[in-house]
Amino acid sequence: MRDTTLIRGAQLPDGTTGDVAVAAGRIVEPAALGTPDAVVDAAGLIALPGFVDMHTHLREPGREDAETVLTGSQSAAAGGFTAVHAMANTSPVADTAGVVEQVFRLGLAAGYTEVRPVGAVTVGLAGSQLAELGAMADSQAAVRVFSDDGHCVHDPLVMRRALEYVKSFDGIIAQHAQEPRLTEGAQMNEGAVSAELGLPGWPAVAEESIIARDVLLAEHVGSRLHVCHVSTAGSVDLIRWAKSRGIRVTAEVTPHHLVLTDERVRSFDPVFKVNPPLRRAEDVEALRAGLLDGTIDVIGTDHAPHPAEHKCAEWTAAAMGMVGMETAAAVVLEAMRDTEFSFADLARVMSTRPAEITGLSAHGSLAVGAPANLVLLDPDAPHTVEPAAHLTKGRNNPFGGTTLHARITDTFLYGRRVLAEGALAAPRPESGAAAWSV
Numbered sequence: 001m002r003d004t005t006l007i008r009g010a011q012l013p014d015g016t017t018g019d020v021a022v023a024a025g026r027i028v029e030p031a032a033l034g035t036p037d038a039v040v041d042a043a044g045l046i047a048l049p050g051f052v053d054m055h056t057h058l059r060e061p062g063r064e065d066a067e068t069v070l071t072g073s074q075s076a077a078a079g080g081f082t083a084v085h086a087m088a089n090t091s092p093v094a095d096t097a098g099v100v101e102q103v104f105r106l107g108l109a110a111g112y113t114e115v116r117p118v119g120a121v122t123v124g125l126a127g128s129q130l131a132e133l134g135a136m137a138d139s140q141a142a143v144r145v146f147s148d149d150g151h152c153v154h155d156p157l158v159m160r161r162a163l164e165y166v167k168s169f170d171g172i173i174a175q176h177a178q179e180p181r182l183t184e185g186a187q188m189n190e191g192a193v194s195a196e197l198g199l200p201g202w203p204a205v206a207e208e209s210i211i212a213r214d215v216l217l218a219e220h221v222g223s224r225l226h227v228c229h230v231s232t233a234g235s236v237d238l239i240r241w242a243k244s245r246g247i248r249v250t251a252e253v254t255p256h257h258l259v260l261t262d263e264r265v266r267s268f269d270p271v272f273k274v275n276p277p278l279r280r281a282e283d284v285e286a287l288r289a290g291l292l293d294g295t296i297d298v299i300g301t302d303h304a305p306h307p308a309e310h311k312c313a314e315w316t317a318a319a320m321g322m323v324g325m326e327t328a329a330a331v332v333l334e335a336m337r338d339t340e341f342s343f344a345d346l347a348r349v350m351s352t353r354p355a356e357i358t359g360l361s362a363h364g365s366l367a368v369g370a371p372a373n374l375v376l377l378d379p380d381a382p383h384t385v386e387p388a389a390h391l392t393k394g395r396n397n398p399f400g401g402t403t404l405h406a407r408i409t410d411t412f413l414y415g416r417r418v419l420a421e422g423a424l425a426a427p428r429p430e431s432g433a434a435a436w437s438v
Helices: 069-078 097-110 133-138 156-167 192-197 204-221 233-244 262-267 281-293 325-335 343-358
Strands: 004-011 017-023 026-028 038-041 046-049 051-056 081-086 114-117 172-175 224-227 249-253 374-378 407-413 416-420
Touching (some): 004 046, 046 343, 069 081, 069 097, 069 114, 069 325, 069 407, 081 325, 097 114, 097 133, 156 172, 156 204, 156 224, 172 204, 192 262, 204 224, 233 281, 249 281, 325 343
Parallel strands (some): 004 038, 051 081, 081 114, 172 224, 224 249
Antiparallel strands (some): 004 017, 017 026, 046 374, 374 407, 407 416
């Protein structure tokens, strides 16, 4: 066998300890490996299927000062992600087959993670005219997830038509749930803290009203709805109710919404300014419970890099968004430390379920025969988060200076070790030569 690696003595998601063997880009039986080309000592490490992020902003084309597909891919590999979905709010907007194919090919050329473009729902993210959904689905990028993220598809008729259109190829509409008329000028969560600080509030109902409407539309159409970055307790209740009715809805939560509350805004540090805003402690607890019981399906980082000049400003002028791929797994484990959340649960919400939802059959499994997309995590590696050392161009990580206890050590993409003992590998010599396959 060629290109063989033996990962020796890792703890598997089910709690057992064993070896993982890789040959020609796939997972094989260790007994079939023979003498491997490389041996990785994984004693004390956790082997997990490579993470899949349904929600990232890679900024290219058009905002290469904030991020590129290359730097975003490197950041993803450092965080254990073997596939990421790049949102459509680029310049030009990813609302045509040409733009999504450009992003897809940039990901191939980078070679550090599989980049799957998310197509815009509407032309220019303007919310009025459906984009080229079918053409993007039929393109080389084979888009299956569509979102106007950063903007809500607020017109119910447009939302219905989008759900109807993607049903024909089992696509997904990923909604940014934010009723724009209820959040005009909003700067943070509406509540006691916003009243004390004198900042315009962002009510929970602005999110919850859109989710309520859209799950009913999805039920009416019989189509698939995904709710981006859920942030309130009421939203969790609505999604739980929708699932109990058999509505085809899935949902995500960000790592930062599992930990941070609106109390952080008292510092007026714009690193804590994000969309949707940081909510109350009660919301954080509800989000954790929803993640644990499966109401919330996946972790989506909503990785949103910004140039320093866009974040280093007074609160009302600063851009919204946080980076998070490189610290995502560690933050999730920190958030769920005092619950029954296990490494099997981590694999479920960061790998298996997002791969299932998006149809990425090459990801989400450590089974023999599966493509070797996997990650090694050290659960006992205390370290202080240093945003200046991130591989992303963005330095707007709200956990800067925080001590986290888990760390990604190795990432394998189709059998290639793109992150080795915390260090990024050199670009592959065949970059861009072929589509993701083994």
